[in-house]
Amino acid sequence: MGRDCCALEDGKVLPIIDLAYQGLGAGMEEDAYGLRRVLGAVPEALVAYSCDKNFGLYRDRVGAFYIVAKNADELNVALSNGAALARANWSMPPDHGGAAVRLVLRDSKLTADWQDELDTMRARMREVRDLLAAAGQIGSLNLAPLGAQNGMFAMLALSKEQILQLREEHGIYMAGSGRINIAGLHGGNIDKFIAALGAVAG
Numbered sequence: 582m583g584r585d586c587c588a589l590e591d592g593k594v595l596p597i598i599d600l601a602y603q604g605l606g607a608g609m610e611e612d613a614y615g616l617r618r619v620l621g622a623v624p625e626a627l628v629a630y631s632c633d634k635n636f637g638l639y640r641d642r643v644g645a646f647y648i649v650a651k652n653a654d655e656l657n658v659a660l661s662n663g664a665a666l667a668r669a670n671w672s673m674p675p676d677h678g679g680a681a682v683r684l685v686l687r688d689s690k691l692t693a694d695w696q697d698e699l700d701t702m703r704a705r706m707r708e709v710r711d712l713l714a715a716a717g718q719i720g721s722l723n724l725a726p727l728g729a730q731n732g733m734f735a736m737l738a739l740s741k742e743q744i745l746q747l748r749e750e751h752g753i754y755m756a757g758s759g760r761i762n763i764a765g766l767h768g769g770n771i772d773k774f775i776a777a778l779g780a781v782a783g
């Protein structure tokens with residue numbers, strides 16, 4: 582393991598890793614690189630995994646919580662604490678979304694179909710990013726960096742006033758932080774979106 586993992590190898594920190602977009606960045610394996618690298622270097626870790634985006638099951642709250650422990654005794658302690666926290670927070674989660682994921686992952690044909698669809702979605706988001714990046718500098722707003730970034734969300738450097746103006750004058754909604762969902766854009770609305778950005782930031 583390279584020196585960049587030394588701080589973790591000392592065992593003085595407990596890595597808590599949140600993986601919520603696997604397959605929507607650079608690819609299933611590629612997106613797990615950092616996680617695998619850290620898990621290869623540490624004796625203990627916690628991993629929160631979400632299937633909400635990569636399975637398109639956002640409102641079904643599907644995911645997993647993994648505990649990496651030094652030995653079986655410590656794992657049992659961590660598990661019983663995890664179970665108590667789960668009981669206090671949500672008690673019994675619904676199984677419908679989880680059951681759909683189970684069905685897909687236990688069938689090699691369905692798994693291959695799902696991975697194809699994920700690849701298609703990732704490629705589509707790449708196209709959207711390239712179209713946004715091609716618009717370049719729009720007044721005070723530079724969209725070019727979006728082309729070099731990955732994933733489902735992007736931050737636009739817009740002021741609160743500009744975000745409000747987009748909403749009220751152009752019917753375009755985004756988080757108050759300027760965060761947009763790349764997957765919400767497509768060939769049918771991206772020109773309108775870029776024109777609206779020109780109207781508020783140009």
Ligand SMILES: Cc1ncc(COP(=O)(O)O)c(C=O)c1O
Binds near residue numbers: 601630632633642644
């Ligand atoms: C980085 C990150 N982690 C976790 C979550 C939440 O995952 P879940 O939808 O499974 O609660 C989100 C967003 O929805 C996220 O952006």
